[in-house]
Structure formats: C-alpha cells, structure tokens
Amino acid sequence: MDKILRFVFIGLLLFFSYHFVRDVLQIFGVQNYFIDIWHREHVWCKSYCRYVTLAPEIFNIVAIGVILKRSRVGILGVIVLLLIPVWLLMWFVN
Numbered sequence: 713m714d715k716i717l718r719f720v721f722i723g724l725l726l727f728f729s730y731h732f733v734r735d736v737l738q739i740f741g742v743q744n745y746f747i748d749i750w751h752r753e754h755v756w757c758k759s760y761c762r763y764v765t766l767a768p769e770i771f772n773i774v775a776i777g778v779i780l781k782r783s784r785v786g787i788l789g790v791i792v793l794l795l796i797p798v799w800l801l802m803w804f805v806n
Contacts (some may be wrong), residue, residue: 713783724729724792725776732769735762768795 713721734746739762772792779789 713779717785717789718780718783721776721779721789721792724732724796725773725780728769728772728776730767733771735765737767740763768799 721799772795775788775792779792
C-alpha cells in the first residue's frame with residue numbers, strides 16, 4: 713500500500729473512531745461542543761440515527777485496522793471506500 717492510501721485509511725480510522733465515540737456519548741446524553749459539532753437531527757430516522765450508525769462504524773473501525781495491519785487494500789478496502797458516499801448521502805438526506 714502506498715503512503716497516500718495509508719494516510720487516507722488512517723484519516724478514515726480517526727473519523728470513524730470520533731464518530732463512534734460521539735454517538736455513544738450522545739446516547740448517554742452527554743452534550744458539549746466536541747460532540748455537537750456538525751451534528752443535526754434527521755427527519756427520516758429521528759432518534760434511531762444514533763443507533764443505526766453504530767454497526768457500520770464498528771465494521772469500518774475493525775476493517776480499517778485489518779487493512780492497516782495487512783498493508784494491503786484488497787476487497788475490504790474497496791468496501792470501506794465505497795461506503796463513504798453512503799455516509800455522505802445519509803448526512804445530506806434530511
């Protein structure tokens with residue numbers, strides 16, 4: 713894996729880790745600027761959005777860990793990269 717892809721997956725790992733921690737803290741009712749940044753309630757899933765994203769976040773964190781350990785993108789890396797447009801679509805759908 714070249715350096716650019718390695719940095720991309722490290723950045724994605726940081727993003728998904730932050731998002732996972734943020735969602736867990738929101739479930740427990742913790743509110744502050746670090747948690748509320750770029751967050752908005754969605755009309756289509758209401759309070760279920762907090763729970764819907766947990767499974768994909770855990771998958772992405774584990775998958776990126778495997779990708780970085782193997783130093784090979786493979787099918788797993790392609791799946792993670794293809795999920796990015798899905799995340800963006802779900803963020804913009806309101």
